[in-house]
Amino acid sequence: MGFKVGLLGLGTVGTGVGKILQSPEGRHPLLQAVELARVGVRSLDKPRDLELPSHTLTTDLAAIVSDPDVDIVIEVIGGLEPARTLILDAIAHGKHVVTANKAVIARFGDEIFTAANQAGVYVMLEAAVAGGIPVIQPLKESLGANRIHAMMGILNGTTNYILTKMQSGGDFDDILAEAQALGYAEADPTADVDGFDAGDKIAILTSLAFGGRVKLDQVHREGIRQVSAADIAYAQKLGFVIKLLAIAKLPPNNNNNQVEVRVHPTLVPEEHPLASVNDAFNAILIEADPLGQVMFFGPGAGAGPTASAVVSDTINIVALLKTGLTAANPDSETIHPLLACSHNSYFDVAPMADLVTRFYARIRTQDHPGVIGRLGTCFGDHEVSLESLVQTDVNDNLAEIAVVTHLVREGDFRQALNEIKSLEAVDSIPSVLRVL
Numbered sequence: 001m002g003f004k005v006g007l008l009g010l011g012t013v014g015t016g017v018g019k020i021l022q023s024p025e026g027r028h029p030l031l032q033a034v035e036l037a038r039v040g041v042r043s044l045d046k047p048r049d050l051e052l053p054s055h056t057l058t059t060d061l062a063a064i065v066s067d068p069d070v071d072i073v074i075e076v077i078g079g080l081e082p083a084r085t086l087i088l089d090a091i092a093h094g095k096h097v098v099t100a101n102k103a104v105i106a107r108f109g110d111e112i113f114t115a116a117n118q119a120g121v122y123v124m125l126e127a128a129v130a131g132g133i134p135v136i137q138p139l140k141e142s143l144g145a146n147r148i149h150a151m152m153g154i155l156n157g158t159t160n161y162i163l164t165k166m167q168s169g170g171d172f173d174d175i176l177a178e179a180q181a182l183g184y185a186e187a188d189p190t191a192d193v194d195g196f197d198a199g200d201k202i203a204i205l206t207s208l209a210f211g212g213r214v215k216l217d218q219v220h221r222e223g224i225r226q227v228s229a230a231d232i233a234y235a236q237k238l239g240f241v242i243k244l245l246a247i248a249k250l251p252p253n254n255n256n257n258q259v260e261v262r263v264h265p266t267l268v269p270e271e272h273p274l275a276s277v278n279d280a281f282n283a284i285l286i287e288a289d290p291l292g293q294v295m296f297f298g299p300g301a302g303a304g305p306t307a308s309a310v311v312s313d314t315i316n317i318v319a320l321l322k323t324g325l326t327a328a329n330p331d332s333e334t335i336h337p338l339l340a341c342s343h344n345s346y347f348d349v350a351p352m353a354d355l356v357t358r359f360y361a362r363i364r365t366q367d368h369p370g371v372i373g374r375l376g377t378c379f380g381d382h383e384v385s386l387e388s389l390v391q392t393d394v395n396d397n398l399a400e401i402a403v404v405t406h407l408v409r410e411g412d413f414r415q416a417l418n419e420i421k422s423l424e425a426v427d428s429i430p431s432v433l434r435v436l
């Protein structure tokens with residue numbers, strides 16, 4: 001018995017998916033039952049890196065999601081619309097859906113999964129977070145015995161590629177262009193560079209790990225634009241590397257229903273396992289009880305790795321279809337609880353001012369005696385104690401002082417910085433970054 005796939009999108013990921021579907025030999029035997037029946041694109045004239053029968057390709061994506069012959073719709077066009085509408089239409093027509101689209105799931109997951117559960121179909125999203133790394137299915141299935149209380153990861157391949165190459169002195173724009181050419185970046189790479197993509201991904205992981213959603217506008221998000229070559233050099237001197245981290249924590253005895261969810265560039269100690277995750281690789285460190293720490297590592301972007309996750313999700317659906325275990329089947333009473341998503345309650349995200357973390361700051365001051373003492377007084381007045389301090393001469397008049405603090409409440413640290421900014425001897429504070 002064969003199952004027909006309607007593939008929406010034949011770009012980086014869609015082409016990778018097509019290549020796997022066209023060569024099932026040596027992979028899971030269920031793939032032999034999958035037929036790539038229809039493919040939807042924007043332009044019929046573009047040269048394609050995949051041979052398809054001429055009738056397969058169309059620009060009428062609405063016809064694919066309503067085609068009675070199509071069993072599974074794979075959405076890899078990206079963006080919010082028409083992706084959201086096509087996914088909902090596919091569900092309304094009783095199709096199972098596989099998507100790599102974290103932007104849509106992070107914003108419309110509630111609507112999409114409610115519709116899917118009502119229709120008795122599955123929406124699978126392994127590729128949406130950390131590309132080829134299995135993390136969505138482990139959270140849904142293999143870690144189910146645990147209480148998960150923290151997750152921390154590098155969830156964006158493009159920015160990790162840029163930060164890695166910047167360590168050897170490359171230029172930001174040139175490196176971004178390389179990441180685009182390698183197929184890592186989003187259609188609009190500001191989603192990568194400004195942390196939106198990592199924010200979408202940590203929001204998705206939060207709902208799966210902690211059992212409640214978060215509103216995206218509450219997720220604190222900073223990208224990597226403010227990370228300069230000077231910061232990377234100071235970080236190296238101080239024993240750190242800079243990574244764009246996505247972090248989510250569920251406080252113990254969470255009486256006020258608040259979680260910590262944030263994305264920002266972070267100084268990571270060189271000996272930390274996330275410090276050696278380079279290029280477009282991703283990693284997610286999960287703290288779970290009773291398991292302890294578990295880290296998932298692998299390729300987070302690119303055609304092959306992402307297609308690996310998309311096609312593996314497709315195989316999961318084929319397995320259900322083959323065994324008749326879908327809710328749309330009258331003999332099956334319920335949707336498979338380990339493959340579906342059903343979190344409709346919301347957490348609040350804790351304010352950043354209450355976060356307790358370490359900080360790095362680079363401060364430009366007049367090169368006068370007594371300046372360090374004045375900085376120390378401002379920090380001390382706000383309960384900020386310093387772990388290390390490096391001073392470098394910029395020129396005859398200006399010095400640059402890089403400090404790393406001990407743990408401090410973010411609100412207190414910001415107040416100290418405001419006072420420091422107003423000191424006559426202080427020229428500017430070019431950067432402030434959190435430290436793991």
Ligand SMILES: NC(=O)C1=CN([C@@H]2O[C@H](COP(=O)(O)OP(=O)(O)OC[C@H]3O[C@@H](n4cnc5c(N)ncnc54)[C@H](OP(=O)(O)O)[C@@H]3O)[C@@H](O)[C@H]2O)C=CC1
Nearest residue numbers: 009010011012013041042043076077078100101301302306
């Ligand atoms: N690239 C990666 O490494 C990863 C990507 N993802 C996600 O996968 C999805 C796809 O990414 P990617 O393959 O890189 O994107 P691409 O831009 O390479 O491909 C998009 C494809 O969708 C088609 N398309 C886009 N909009 C429309 C539309 N309105 N109507 C019809 N066809 C349309 C394009 O058609 P045409 O070819 O005619 O222009 C193209 O074939 C995104 O959601 C992305 O976030 C997830 C993990 C990793």
Ligand SMILES: N[C@@H](CC=O)C(=O)O
Nearest residue numbers: 156157158184185186
């Ligand atoms: N643009 C994304 C692609 C995968 O999700 C990234 O760079 O990680």
Ligand code: NA
Nearest residue numbers: 126129131133
């Ligand atoms: Na994944």
